[in-house]
């Protein structure tokens with residue numbers, strides 16, 4: 001029987017298999033940020049050991065950083081300490097670090113791919129659940145906890161049982177105004193936030209292979225939001241062209257050798273998955289969420305489901321969720337008031353997202369009563385946006401480009417949505433208080449965010465296209 | 466560092482019959498700025514537990530003296546969301562040793578085990594039974610036996626077995642941690658590296 005892409009990558013990284021237990025898996029790339037690493041470095045210190053393979057790790061601060069005046073010291077003392085600690089720890093252990101102000105600094109999952117650190121067939125981990133983003137390149141990439149960050153630093157390995165395999169196939173052509181973000185919100189709405197727990201997911205089908213690398217990253221980024229250990233897409237010409245020439249991409253003969261290997265990284269035709277799901281691209285419309293988990297989403301022209309349509313055991317949680325959001329079951333999404341719009345994050349903070357948003361608002365005006373934060377995912381994205389003049393077009397339409405970081409995605413910095421107010425956000429989580437205590441988040445694509453920024457209401461982006 | 470050993474535990478429990486409790490609720494992001502593992506218990510379920518004036522919110526189960534114990538019983542899909550191990554530290558720091566649910570998110574389960582917290586996955590029916598029993602008598606006790614992999618509702622003596630990976634079970638029973646093991650197999654890791662593809 002043939003092997004899946006996942007089997008090929010996982011199996012080739014198993015150092016040893018513990019009888020009746022987890023596999024010891026070798027890690028090719030370890031990405032580090034300031035929030036989930038200090039306790040791991042402290043653990044190494046307590047044991048009196050140094051990082052085992054420091055050259056396999058790369059670090060950058062992102063979660064805590066301000067998105068204005070980054071040249072000044074961070075005002076929040078605890079944030080500043082965490083960011084400084086990262087610089088200190090990485091220096092001590094000889095780990096590459098892109099600190100604040102470095103042109104390569106940014107959200108760790110935006111930085112890895114754009115520098116060519118992310119490559120097909122690699123195992124990639126980070127103390128952050130959205131590490132799944134890197135699966136877009138045909139890597140096996142997933143988030144780990146801080147104990148595991150310490151394991152990787154100490155031994156370059158983690159210990160995990162092999163997950164089951166799932167394939168989700170989406171065939172066909174996406175409709176006008178429908179983006180990669182809508183595909184993944186659609187899937188999560190179908191299978192719920194626990195629908196892929198225990199599985200590693202391969203995304204396939206013509207709607208997926210038709211996506212750019214940026215779009216593929218958006219899809220894989222949110223695999224964790226359906227509970228999956230990770231998600232990935234087999235590498236193809238689109239992948240290879242994206243990687244070629246980037247800072248850490250193989251060069252010369254090494255490139256040819258790697259390329260030959262990468263071309264073998266696909267699921268064999270006779271491989272079997274533990275579970276298969278299939279959807280049609282034509283059924284997907286621009287999506288938006290109405291509740292407090294990413295599975296509570298719907299097509300933008302639809303209404304919030306009536307309570308009776310919810311499984312009885314889940315009704316209590318459903319009602320609680322709508323109460324938090326201040327929404328009534330059965331009411332339409334279109335036209336709901338929007339106070340904030342956030343474009344950014346490791347889901348939609350890449351150059352293509354900025355381009356899509358900018359093109360959409362070009363020559364139009366921001367609605368007066370909406371606060372809009374446009375935060376590039378990295379220093380490189382910011383630079384590129386300025387080179388392309390996107391900042392100018394945005395300014396003319398009443399918007400401002402900020403500096404890179406996670407920002408309002410989890411509101412550890414000052415970019416907090418005030419209590420009770422509504423944000424259309426291109427991020428990946430709409431949990432209670434995610435964008436600030438009491439904030440209410442509606443997840444959507446960059447186009448839907450742009451439409452809301454122009455009207456101050458939930459708006460179908462197709463109305464403008 | 467060694468984790469707490471776990472063999473058996475008999476305790477009353479704290480019921481939280483809410484589905485999809487995510488790690489942002491267990492420990493909100495603004496409390497993730499610490500650089501040590503201490504003190505997270507104080508902010509466990511912070512925004513459900515305290516209002517803006519930092520006053521305890523009446524009616525939230527952790528503020529209700531009717532309920533006590535070192536077992537937290539949560540609804541389906543407990544621990545979804547972020548990979549923050551701070552969630553496990555907060556639960557541990559508050560004093561919980563066991564979390565019971567009918568379904569756990571993957572990363573949370575791993576993080577719990579790595580911190581000496583035992584995640585016990587029971588059937589939806591058994592979970593219902595626990596919630597009902599606690600509703601009738603808040604002092605209802607549960608007994609969790611790791612060796613036998615069994616959880617018992619003491620009042621009615623109803624039991625259910627639960628699964629745990631045999632390796633993780635050994636670790637918990639003995640208080641071992643994975644890093645000690647990984648450090649002990651360094652020669653194997655180096656042998657693997659000699660033939661690495663990436």
Ligand code: SF4
Pocket residue numbers: 062063107108109128130345346347405406409410427428
């Ligand atoms: S952008 Fe948001 S989801 Fe992505 S790593 Fe930062 S906080 Fe996490």
